[in-house]
Amino acid sequence: MTQDESRTGRETREAAAERAAIAVRPDEFQHRSAGSSKEKVFELKGVDVLYGGVAAVKGISMDIHRKDVTALIGPSGCGKSTLLRCLNRMNDLIPSAEVQGELLYHGEDLYGPQVDPVQVRKLIGMVFQKPNPFPKSIYDNVAFGPRILGRKDNLDATVENALRGAALWDEVKDRLDDNAFGLSGGQQQRLCIARCIAVEPDTILMDEPCSALDPISTGKIEDLMIELKEEFSIVIVTHNMQQAARVSDRTAFLMVELDADEDNRWGRLVEYDETEKVFTNPSDPRTEDYVSGKVG
């Protein structure tokens, strides 16, 4: 009995080592991204994120392209939100968080000593999982960003454009002075998107933006994403594979990996490719298991 157990333990360890070996294949990724003619927004080279010295994601290497919707999918705890929050330095708010490796934004080191996280967040906006409108009027919610940036000319036009951009204008144009808390959940989330685009960012990060919404609101936000990518690069974290399949151009699949003793777990990039390929003809069996619903 004990012999059997120790053997299975060893096998798991071997399997884990094997999985780890499969997981990192940077050459292949570079080959794929070289095939794409699109400009790169983010280049990640061996990025690790640690919380209090413990890795949450390890060895992420991927390029994120301009005016694409890039989806990060994977099971809970695989570090997709952690990875997303690195991209606009929101992880800086957690004192114990640490980012290692190279993370380039338009070729600039995002974590370089001269880089101010506040400036980063002006260029790389974020929409959160739960709609988080400010307890102010609809107008003031959208105007907040431009105001703090000192762009106070034509504020009305900026607000209108942002609300139009978020497909919310027609629903709220007659009640701009009402409190944003009176909007429905889906409207609140579109307001948050409007608030984000009012700052005129270059990239929008979305952290499971539809997980708190009903299917109709979700559909509206998905349509919106497809419109928004005309102008912005979008990175979206989602646990909804259909959503990733519907809206994204490229999909990255992350998975939880355990160390030999199963004491520590971290996220690892398993596959990153054109969405169609990831969902129809994945090159990694684990991706196939996940997207076909066998695991996760």
Next chain:
Amino acid sequence: MTGPGATAPRNRLAVAGARATTVAMLRNQPRRDVILNTLFAGMLLLAILIALAGLVALLVQAFVKGAPALSTDLFTNPPSTAFPEKAGFRPAIIGSLELIAGVILFVVPVGIGAAIYLEEYADKSKWWNRVIEVNIQNLAAVPSIIYGILGLAFIVRGPLDLGFILAAGSLTLALLVLPMVIIAAREAIRAVPDSIRQGSLALGATKWQTIRSQVLPASIPGIATGVILAVSRALGETAPLLLVGATVFVTFDPTPFGSDGYSAMPVQIFNYAVRPQEEFQTLAAAGIIVMLVVLLAMNSFAIWLRNRYEQRW
């Protein structure tokens, strides 16, 4: 036993039995439970009646005794030892108003500032920040007479050396209620969810912009409530004022920095109440009515403000 035909009547019997038991149980609440329930409810009611009785007795007593003296003279006339029928509270009322104005001027910026530091900037893993936190709680429980001694030693004399002026009294009262304001402001700031801060920071706002434009506006109702309650406490305090120069007998309108002395409502009431003449006692009761009305109005306003404007997240 096994056939369906055999089990059906037995089932019916079992169901009927169970129902009968249930009905019996539902209808016959044990006598002991009834008595105990009534007893407990009665005791709880008694507890609240005792609490209310004090307030009611105070109000009735004050109104019965003070009603004859209630007139506008109370607000317009200075005190007098010779003519109790003409004596009023004018300098004391003005003194109290100036005192609390000073308290507000001092306590609002300092209290909110301290609360912002503790909630938004202090690193809780550092021991000195934890020491500060615990001690603010302790300060709120320090007896007011000790603040009076502090005011006398450090504000009236000592380092600040302001002398027995109204501003010194104001500053002493402000120190006394400052912990209350800090605690209330911290709670209001803490009630603002992190998602608001993150939403603001994600738009490229700096930490200070986030605090000023999002956190503070959202916590103003809670802070205002705390300030009003603190001011109403300051308004009713007597002991520290006696130590820092609220002279009992002032017949002129006090000024914040005048060195001729000042008075305040509770001090003046005390002064009238200890006099043997009936007229002065009536006057003291009338003063109590005025103070009670003002204090109850302020506290009610604080509660209304909290219920009306408190943000529900």
